[in-house]
Amino acid sequence: xxxxxxxxxxxxxxxxxxxxxxxxxxxxxxxxxxxxxxxxxxxxxxxxxxxxxxxxxxxxxxxxxxxxxxxxxxxxxxxxxxxxxxxxxxxxxxxxxxxxxxxxxxxxxxxxxxxxxxxxxxxxxxxxxxxxxxxxxxxxxxxxxxxxxxxxxxxxxxxxxxxxxxxxxxxxxxxxxxxxxxxxxxxxxxxxxxxxxxxxxxxxxxxxxxxxxxxxxxxxxxxxxxxxxxxxxxxxxxxxxxxxxxxxxxxxxxxxxxxxxxxxxxxxxxxxxxxxxxxxxxxxxxxxxxxxxxxxxxxxxxxxxxxxxxxxxxxxxxxxxxxxxxxxxxxxxxxxxxxxxxxxxxxxxxxxxxxxxxxxxxxxxxxxxxxxxxxxxxxxxxxxxxxxxxxxxxxxxxxxxxxxxxxxxxxxxxxxxxxxxxxxxxxxxxxxxxxxxxxxxxxxxxxxxxxxxxxxxxxxxxxxxxxxxxxxxxxxxxxxxxxxxxxxxxxxxxxxxxxxxxxxx
Numbered sequence: 001x002x003x004x005x006x007x008x009x010x011x012x013x014x015x016x017x018x019x020x021x022x023x024x025x026x027x028x029x030x031x032x033x034x035x036x037x038x039x040x041x042x043x044x045x046x047x048x049x050x051x052x053x054x055x056x057x058x059x060x061x062x063x064x065x066x067x068x069x070x071x072x073x074x075x076x077x078x079x080x081x082x083x084x085x086x087x088x089x090x091x092x093x094x095x096x097x098x099x100x101x102x103x104x105x106x107x108x109x110x111x112x113x114x115x116x117x118x119x120x121x122x123x124x125x126x127x128x129x130x131x132x133x134x135x136x137x138x139x140x141x142x143x144x145x146x147x148x149x150x151x152x153x154x155x156x157x158x159x160x161x162x163x164x165x166x167x168x169x170x171x172x173x174x175x176x177x178x179x180x181x182x183x184x185x186x187x188x189x190x191x192x193x194x195x196x197x198x199x200x201x202x203x204x205x206x207x208x209x210x211x212x213x214x215x216x217x218x219x220x221x222x223x224x225x226x227x228x229x230x231x232x233x234x235x236x237x238x239x240x241x242x243x244x245x246x247x248x249x250x251x252x253x254x255x256x257x258x259x260x261x262x263x264x265x266x267x268x269x270x271x272x273x274x275x276x277x278x279x280x281x282x283x284x285x286x287x288x289x290x291x292x293x294x295x296x297x298x299x300x301x302x303x304x305x306x307x308x309x310x311x312x313x314x315x316x317x318x319x320x321x322x323x324x325x326x327x328x329x330x331x332x333x334x335x336x337x338x339x340x341x342x343x344x345x346x347x348x349x350x351x352x353x354x355x356x357x358x359x360x361x362x363x364x365x366x367x368x369x370x371x372x373x374x375x376x377x378x379x380x381x382x383x384x385x386x387x388x389x390x391x392x393x394x395x396x397x398x399x400x401x402x403x404x405x406x407x408x409x410x411x412x413x414x415x416x417x418x419x420x421x422x423x424x425x426x427x428x429x430x431x432x433x434x435x436x437x438x439x440x441x442x443x444x445x446x447x448x449x450x451x452x453x454x455x456x457x458x459x460x461x462x463x464x465x466x467x468x469x470x471x472x473x474x475x476x477x478x479x480x481x482x483x484x485x486x487x488x489x490x491x492x493x494x495x496x497x498x499x500x501x502x503x504x505x
Contacts, residue, residue, distance in 0.1 A: 014469030021352070021465045028359035035366030040358070041107065043373035043447070044090060048310045049107040053303035056100070069297040070100045077104065079293045102300070105308060107371045122255065122290040124201030125177055126233065126273075128240055129249040129261050131193035135163035135184070150180060150193060158182045163191045175256050186257045186277060194251050194258075198236045203229025207291040209284035219284035221275040221291070230271030238267035254287075320374060324381045331388050339395060341479070342471075342488030346391045349467045353387055356458050376447040379434075383455030386430055390463045393426075394419040398471070399494040408481045408489055412471055423463060430456045 032038075043049075056065045056073070070093050078091040081104070090105040130150060162168060163184035175181045177197035184191050206224040211217060225233055240248045241264050251261040252275050259277045279287070328350065335343035357380060364370035397415035402408060434453030438446050474480050480487045487493075 014472040017465040017469040025355065025359065028356070028363055032359060032362040032366065035363065037362040037366035040361045041365040041369070041371040043107045043371040044105055044308070044310070045373050046310055047107065048308050049105055050305060051103065051105040051308045052305045054102040054104065054300040055303060056298040057301050065298060067100065070102065073296045073298055074102055076293050076296055077102065080290055122201065122296060124204065124291060125197035125253045126199035126236060127194035127197050127251045127253055128236065129192055129246045129251050130180070130195050131158065132246040133191055135189055135191055154180055154182060154193060158191065158193050161191050163188045169257065183253060183256055183258050186259050192251055192258055192261065194253065199229055199232045201291065202294060203232065204291060207288040209288045218276065219279040219281050221279070221284055221288050223273045223275065225271045233271065233273060234267060234269035237264045240264050241266055320377065324377065327381060328384060331384065340486045340488035340493065342395060345467060345470055346388070348470070349391060349462050350384070350387065352466050353458050353462045356461065357455055360454060373447045375445065376451040379448040379451035380455050383452050383459065386427065386456055387459040387462070389426065390423045390459055391467060393422050394463065394467065402489060403494050408475045412475045416468055424460070427456050427460050
């Protein structure tokens, strides 16, 4: 005789939940197609990439090559790479003492731009212009009238400087801020004598790229100074406004080259400045990114840029993927043998979770340059166990409720009410672990943590808007509600003491 039970009110609208899932899948697919992302980007260990070696060069007594300076440079370069959204890149120091080098490896064949960018010293200085002339040097130069306070040696170097020579347009960042220097414009069109620097890059607290939407639609970089920089920049712009040309210009010098030298018409006490110079959007964003994290403590000579092979062979990758496929296959087989037809819900849920994971990888690859490594694959496979646990907890709760005499439809709702708390707590523990690993680890461990966290979030989405609604719908069918031997809800399957008792209300 069945135990009387209180009817359980059906929660949620299963069809609406399944429709929401369809919208999510369609949205991710549409985003991937708009981005042009047709395949998942693979990391260094799976497909190789671009590598370059930076050899430190001591520019003066204050910039000696030390282990501390190398470590600081590694940290700054790693921040620059991360800010560009280039995932799973490697920035390491090799060697010992003064012979240490920095090796930058970027996944794929598009790393040359990144390598060019991160190797910049990014030493930013604001200097008053003392003299300006045409780009040619030597006998072709039209030397400027010597400026008071400028030595004959500086004037001689200025006259000889040929800014049409590509060698003089490389930039070095080796100039001392307290020196009067000669420098070329970044474009090579002009050359300058510049006063000692009065505002330095370390006094910049924020940098961002912007576009002039009301004028020429040109890209620029907006700088915000800290308190010290605001005072210094205000004093500099106030002092030069009354001077004759070209001394009323302030040159913005990056790595020894003049990016722009605007005329200052009025004092600028606000602590904000703009760097213009015919930038493209990419150039403006790149410059803002390198300025955010300060200048490198050393100048570097760039070695040969090379293509590097995958660190894992094809056989190793295939073996790892085969192991993952076998694991998933065993989960499928166990689910079908133990849960019978109900196991198809597990299979379908895992397939939906796999589809969502793949689409998210595509979207992240197009949006932030996410790349998948073997460690990331391992994180996804580990999370499959977490996903399977969610289904087992839910299904066993349903069986417990049915064993106590509830109808299947009632058992699904009461079992879900009890199971979802356990599922949420278990998944949140995994997500918290993934977050901690991501922020406190480096290298491949971060890739493992990221995919672990993403896959666990997908588990929550799938179990709430696919597994639960689907079980609610199938519980209304006669095949399941009548306790068919192959349904997974037969009296024998749930361990019911009275095998003859049906599951229907």
